[in-house]
Amino acid sequence: MKRRMKLVCLFLSMLITLTACSPGEKTALDPKNPVSITLWHYYVGDNKIALEKAVDAFNTSVGSEKGVVVNAVAKGSVAELEKAVTDAANGVINAESMPDVFSCYPDKALEIDGLGKLCDLNDYFTKAEKVQYVEEFLNSGQFDGERLLILPIVKSTELLYVNETAWNEFAAESGLDASKLGTWEGVYAAAQAYYKWTDAQTPTIVGDGKSLMGVDSVANYVIIGNKQLGVEVIDGENQQVVLNKDVMKKIFDTYYGGMSLGYFNAVGKFRSDDIKAGDLVAYVGSSSGAAYFPTWIEKDNTQQPINFLALSYPVFSGGSPDAIQQGAGMSVTNSTPDKQEGAAVFLKWFTAEAQNIDFAMTTGYLPVQAGAYENEAFKTSLETLSTGTDTDQNIAKVYEIALDQIMERETYASLPFKGSYEVRTTLEKSLMAMGEAGRQNAVVLKEQGLSEEEILAALDLNARFEEWLTVIRSQLDESGIAYVEK
Amino acid sequence: MKKTWTLRRQLNILLALIVTFQSVALLSALWVSQVFFMLDAEAVRLLNNTTETRKKTFDASVGQTIANVADETEQLNAALILLAQQQGSAPNALYLNDSAYNETALRASQSLVTILKENQVTGAFFVLNGSNSNKGDPAAHSAVYIRNSTPDSGVTSNYLMEIGPIAVSKQYTMATSIRWDLDLRRENSAGAFDFYEKPIWASSQFKNAEMERYGYWSPPRDLLQDNQQVVTYTLPILDENGNGYGVMGIEIDMPYFSQQYLPDSDLLYHNSFYVITQMIDQTLNLDWFIPSGVLAETYLKSGEQLTLTKGQDKGIFETRLGALGTMVASVQKLKVYSDNSPFADQNWTLACLVPKDVLRENSVSVREKLIYSILMTTVLAFGAVFVLVYFFTRKISRLSKYVRELSPYDEIYFKPTGMREVDDLTAAVQLLNQRLMNVSKTTSKILELSLLPIGGYEVLENSQVILTDFVYWLLHLEPGSVITLDDWSRYYLQLTKKPVAGQENIYEYYDAYTEKQMWLRILEAKSPNGLVGVIQDVTDDIEEKRRLTNELDYDALTGLFSNTALKRETTRRIAEKPNEIGAMIFIDLDNLKYINDTFGHDVGDRLIIRASEIFRYFEQFGGIVSRISGDEFAIYLHDCGNQEELRQKIKNLYPYGKSFLLTTPDGNENQICFSAGVAWYPQDASNVLELLKRSDFAMYEAKHKEKGCLFEFNREYYQQMSYLLENREAINRLLDEQLIRFAFQPIVDLKSGEIMGYEALMRPLLENFKNPREILAVAAAQSKLAQLERMIILMAFQTLDKHAEELGERKIFINSIPSQRLNDEDHLFVEMQYRQYFKQVIIEVTEEDSRNIELLSEKIRFIKNNGMAIALDDFGSGYSNEIRILSLLPDIIKIDMEMIQGINNNVDKQNLVANLVNFCHNKGVKVVAEGIEASNDLATVIAMGIDYAQGFYLGQPMFEFAAIDPELQNEIRELQKKAIQNSLEE
CATH class of the missing domain: 3.30.450 (Beta-Lactamase)
Structure with a gap:
């Protein structure tokens, strides 16, 4: 009797263990009592609308089947989102409570994970599911070897947007070729020429030349410039910042010089806005901004149509043709099993090819699943775009370049380490400040009637460079981030 | 029979009923109070508030x-x-x-x-x-x-x-x-x-x-x-x-x-949602609507008109909504326009819709949980009841199981249950058992000590057989070994294989082990749960009986048939051949008494043996030769030819017996003399008892008439003398049981006319005897006179004692047998007891036999010495030596009635009596005249000077002391006066 009882107990316990082990069977979700998932994102405009539509679609289909309701909350910019998340994670007074899912860059993910607030998505994604993602994209969300803290949602790269109408007008006059725009040196030279050409158009007014070039993300410019020149300024492997003076000097000179002398500019919120206002002819910016590139610009209170030329990201001469690869993924907060699982269910659904392509192609993002690139729908969509409205055609052009960069050329995403996001900010803000200061100084000098060379000399690029480095060093020291100089 | 349930079941049922009742009561209370529906109302209120x-x-x-x-x-x-x-x-x-x-x-x-x-x-x-x-x-x-x-x-x-x-x-x-x-x-x-x-x-x-x-x-x-x-x-x-x-x-x-205006966080119930839309006349017009979330988007169809039905509370409605079923809607009109706005009729309305079942979920859940709790509690209570009752009654169950399985041979020991009443009970039972065992032991011991070979067995229905040690011993089994029902049936069959014919419950049993023949008495009786039996070894009894039977059939001394054997065999032979002639010969040895008295009983026995050898003569004829008693023998011959031939054979006994001699210690060789009587079957009697009686009588006749001869039964003589024989037994009875009484005849004093005394006349109380004479005759024939005398005397004194007062100074005349007198012991007794009456007692004696005159005079002397008077009875009745008797000087002489009756006209008698009176008066002897039956005879005897008289004329014998008739007294007095005058005249 007693032996039989033991056997039965053994059998039952084995059964329970087996049941518990079998994946996919057990769920914390209950369709009758759906779990509410709050999603914070930084998308705006059409991306926001597209996300909200996707969330609606999810809620009424898979979500309602499995018992997940997602509430998408726009948190404005990346910076605002990250502040809100950091505040929430740190439990700052008056901060909102942590969302269940949020858009997140790797650097931030590391920080939040350091607070123990992130969930390892490996628990919710099988190997088979994970291999569907582009390995490189997935890797950028993987930390400490295995922990998958970020699921890639969409990716983007940067390229050179050109108001072809304006460029052609200038090119026809200057005899410059668009191929000049392949290098930063070429860009700089073309911008210089453009400035002079426009300045010459109003002979009565000296120094009213127009800017040709804009840089949307200065940080990316610094990082990818370093990379092109063989330096990883954010050395994730060694968890330090590498300040290579020669490389940094080249980068500094191009930007600082361009900005100071008005070759480069940044007026509106985004460089695409500057294009729309007719303040710029070209800029380097994210492929995800493709839709924002206008088909017309406002001129004299009227709409003036323009053409669009998409070019690859410029390369410092002698550098490798690297372009940035970026894009926030989404992280899931360490919360309750049902919320974590609900979030994972949403992310799986959202990054599945059909939804992912729809969302990505709203503005020019790249899907994250390898299969998407072979997907007929994706290809058809691209073709539809290339024969669609002007905006659609613009997007198609961006995809052409972006896909070329992703598939054929090198794209680079710095390996993050703790504080590396601050490094980005430091690099960007310090350089932008330097540029702004340079421009203001230059304006004064211009009024004094100094030539461009004289102005440059007066500005003392070497000294300014050292100043920049000093700012960088001090900020890194302040943040306690290690750096080496070379 | 009334149905009985175990204590455990009764307790279980009782407690289970209590638990059930309590649960039902609780449920009823909850139902009556409608607690759950309060929760529903509360939910609606909450919804409305929100x-x-x-x-x-x-x-x-x-x-x-x-x-x-x-x-x-x-x-x-x-x-x-x-x-x-x-x-x-x-x-x-x-x-x-x-x-x-x-x-x-x-x-x-x-x-x-x-x-x-x-x-x-x-x-x-x-x-x-x-x-x-x-x-x-x-x-x-x-x-x-x-x-x-x-x-x-x-x-x-x-x-x-x-x-x-x-x-x-x-x-x-x-x-x-x-x-x-x-x-x-x-x-x-x-x-x-x-x-x-x-x-x-x-x-x-x-x-x-x-x-x-x-x-x-x-x-x-x-x-x-x-x-x-x-x-x-x-x-x-x-x-x-x-x-x-x-x-x-x-x-x-x-x-x-x-998110901002209709937040989910507001919603209290799942599957509920807000919607803002236009409401017209209890209809939500869904041409446009602002949903609060996914659910509203899913379930509300654009363009639909959702009709609401008014609920109990203000602002509460109900409607049906697709898969969500019945919805409860809490409706509030929103103020998005001023009252005076031209668009105020757009009626922007906020509705919160909750599935009705969700709203009532709590109450349903509470209800279910409560009911489950009650059920669980009930089930648990049942379980607890069963477990507790089990433990509570286990001891009692064990107790009863223990008692059920007890063997009668076990000593009882009850484990304490911890329940005082039960323990008291068990202690009492234990004590009772102890006593019972003691009694049983005592009984067994007594049985054992009694040495009675007896045992018992009990066959129980539950196939158990219990035996006592004796039965184990009888069957050669190990005492206490277990006997199954099958075993027992085998043993039982073996024991009862040979029933003894004609003797109930007795079985012949051969014990093969000890090679002994046994007889067993086996008795069985039903008991409530099987049967009980007793086995007794009656071997000894049976053997004893057989031996006794043998002794009864044969006379120990002679080896002849006994009296009973004779009767049995004779009856059998007669029954076998009733038409043949038979003869019963009754023989009595003539001189056994003499031999015994002279040479002792040993020689007497030898005489008997010797005689028996003679009588065996008849065995050659198939005769049944038996010794009846002492010196009496009886032989029955049957079917030995005709009467004459048989008579001849019988007569040949005497010549045959001559050769048998008995040598006595004095050296003489004596012939053996015997008297014999023969009675014939079927001529004289047809059954053995009659035959014996008749032949005995014939022998009696021979003895009286011609000793040493053989007489055949003589019917006439027998009829004459039969009472002597027949009343042989009666006289014994009369003596043993004192079956006589006394009648009293007054004896009158002729001088005063007063009664001077009564004669006590013996009257038999047995019908066998017609008068005292027959008693005397039979007693004499049976040599019982001494006993008779003793009885008469003692009874007379008893009677005297009893009626002493009534009798007063008057005398009692007691008839005594002259040849007998009381032995010294009796005499002493009478003297001690009745001495005071002696002077009133007059003993009457008669002279019958001259040979006894010596004895008589001795007796008279003896009586006189005691102060009692002597009366000579029946004087003048014909005996020769009366005068001589007078010499004995009796106090009174009673003149026989032969001489008195008719005396008045018979001169001879007058002369004879006058002489006698004269003689007696001279000697101082008073004279009584007996048989006065007539007045003239009375007058004569008075005239002759006789002292006293008795007779029917003066008073008949009566069982009381009769007083004298006054007329008679006067007559006597007159006669006396006359007589005195006559004598004076002379």
Whole structure:
């Protein structure tokens, strides 16, 4: 009797263990009592609308089947989102409570994970599911070897947007070729020429030349410039910042010089806005901004149509043709099993090819699943775009370049380490400040009637460079981030 | 039989009933109190409260927004009127001039940004009556449309310009949208531009009214064709005359609307949702609606008319909604318009819909849980009852099981149960058992000590057989070994195999083990649960009986048949051949008494043996030779030819017997003499007892008439003398039981006429005897005279003693047997006991036999010595030596009635009596005249001087002491006087 009882107990316990082990069977979700998932994102405009539509679609289909309701909350910019998340994670007074899912860059993910607030998505994604993602994209969300803290949602790269109408007008006059725009040196030279050409158009007014070039993300410019020149300024492997003076000097000179002398500019919120206002002819910016590139610009209170030329990201001469690869993924907060699982269910659904392509192609993002690139729908969509409205055609052009960069050329995403996001900010803000200061100084000098060379000399690029480095060093020291100089 | 249940079951049922009753009572109480439905009401109230709170929050928030927007619009109106004046144009023409428009746009943007900053809206816009960039296009309206994707953050950096001049974008460093445009285009479809037209229309209707009155809420629509449904609130831009030339508005997109104004967090119940829509007459008109979330979007169908039915509480309705089933709706009217607004009839209504079953979930759940709890509690209570009752009654069950399984041989020991009553009971039983065992032991011991070979067995229905040690011993089994029912049936068969014929329950049993023949008595009786039996070894009894039977059949001394054997065998032979002739010979040895007296009993025995050898003579004829008793023998011959032949054979006995001699110790060889009588079958008698009697009588005759001879039965003689024989037994009985009584005949004193005494006359109480003479005769024949004498004397004294007072001084005459006298012991007894009566007693004796005169005189002397008187009875009846007797000097002489009767006319008798009287008087002897039966005889004897008289004339014998008749007394006195006179005369 007693032996039989033991056997039965053994059998039952084995059964329970087996049941518990079998994946996919057990769920914390209950369709009758759906779990509410709050999603914070930084998308705006059409991306926001597209996300909200996707969330609606999810809620009424898979979500309602499995018992997940997602509430998408726009948190404005990346910076605002990250502040809100950091505040929430740190439990700052008056901060909102942590969302269940949020858009997140790797650097931030590391920080939040350091607070123990992130969930390892490996628990919710099988190997088979994970291999569907582009390995490189997935890797950028993987930390400490295995922990998958970020699921890639969409990716983007940067390229050179050109108001072809304006460029052609200038090119026809200057005899410059668009191929000049392949290098930063070429860009700089073309911008210089453009400035002079426009300045010459109003002979009565000296120094009213127009800017040709804009840089949307200065940080990316610094990082990818370093990379092109063989330096990883954010050395994730060694968890330090590498300040290579020669490389940094080249980068500094191009930007600082361009900005100071008005070759480069940044007026509106985004460089695409500057294009729309007719303040710029070209800029380097994210492929995800493709839709924002206008088909017309406002001129004299009227709409003036323009053409669009998409070019690859410029390369410092002698550098490798690297372009940035970026894009926030989404992280899931360490919360309750049902919320974590609900979030994972949403992310799986959202990054599945059909939804992912729809969302990505709203503005020019790249899907994250390898299969998407072979997907007929994706290809058809691209073709539809290339024969669609002007905006659609613009997007198609961006995809052409972006896909070329992703598939054929090198794209680079710095390996993050703790504080590396601050490094980005430091690099960007310090350089932008330097540029702004340079421009203001230059304006004064211009009024004094100094030539461009004289102005440059007066500005003392070497000294300014050292100043920049000093700012960088001090900020890194302040943040306690290690750096080496070379 | 009354059904019995175990204590355990009864307790179980009782307690289970209590538990059940309690549970049922609890359920009933809950049902009656309707507690659950209170929960339902509470849920509805809660729902109503929540919805009302939401409405208030919404109203407050929206009201504030309206106020802000109205305020801002009024400021803008004023600013634009001023601007138009500066530009030298009318406000409604501001769009026509580029710079004027730029100014206008920038000023409007300022208001829009302010609105966006201050209010929780997702967009704000400003639309003019015409297009600056497309002046010829009537469908185009110059507009500024700014959206804020993060209304809650208060950050302006996320503002996105959908429509407007780039100057505005630059002014506020505001990104432009993908669909950035300069104009808002009027759609052709009807109502699509209501947000623009309605407020302006309203302003035209109510001139100079407060701004809020013109406000218009447009239902959700995709205003910018970007897939974003938005709700707008617009106010007119008015010129100084109050004519509208544009609108200023806010936009709330659907996601934000639901997040901000209809938050899920508000909802108390799952599967519930808010919706804002138009409500008309209890119907939710879903032509447009603002859903709170996914559920509302899923289950509410655009264009549907959702009819509500009024519920119990105010603002509570019910409706059916697809898969969600019956919904409870809490409805609150929203205040988005002033009461005086022309659009107030749009009835914006907030409804919160909850599935009815969800609303009642709590109460259902509580109900279920409560019922489950009660059921569980009940089940647990049952379990507890069973377990507790089990443990409670286990001891008692064990006890009863223990008792059931007890063997009668076991000593009882009860384990204590801890229950005092039960333990007391068991202790009592234990004590009883102890006593019973003691009794049983004692009984066994007694049985054992009694040496009775007896044993018992009990066959129980439950196939158990219990044996006592004796039975084990009998069957040669180990004592105490277990005997099954099968074993026992085998043993039983073996024991009862040979029943003894004619003797119930006795079985012959051969014990093969000891090779002994045994007899057993086996008795069985039913017992309540089987049967019990007793086995007794009766071997000894049987053998003894057989031996006794043998002894009874044969005479021990002679080896002849016994008396009983003779009777049995004779009866048998007669029965076998009743038609043959038989002869019963009764023989009595003549001189056994002499031999015994002379030589002792040993020689007497030898004589008997010797005699028996003679009588065996008849054995050759098949005779049954038996010794009846002492010296009496009887032989029966049957079927030995005819009577003559048989007689001859019998007669030959004497010659045959001559050769048998008995040598006595004195050396003489004596012939053996015997007398014999023969009675014939069937001539004299037909059964053995009669034959014996008749032959005995014949022998008796021989003995009396001719000793040593054989007499045949003589019927005439027998009839004459039979009473002597027949009453042989009777006399013994009479003597043993003193079956006599006394009659008293008065004896009268002839001088005084008084009764001087009574003669006690013996009267037999047995019918066998007709008179005292026969008693005397039989007693004499049976040599019982001594006993008779003793009885008469003793009884006479007893009677005297008893009637002493009645008798007074009078005498008693007692008849005594002359040849007998009391032995010394009896004499002593009488003397001790009755001495005082001696002087009253007169002993009457008769002289019958001259041989006994010596004996008589001795007796008389003996009586006289005792002070008693002697009377000589029947004097003159013919005995020869009367005179001689007189010499014995008796006190009284009673003259026989032969001499008295007829004396009056018989001179001989007169002479004889006169002489006798004379003689007696001379000697001092009184004279009694017996048999006075006539008056003249009385007169004669009185005249002759006789002293006393008795006779029928004077008084018959009676069983009482009769008094004398007074007449008779007078007669006697007269006669006496006469006699005295006569003698004086002489």
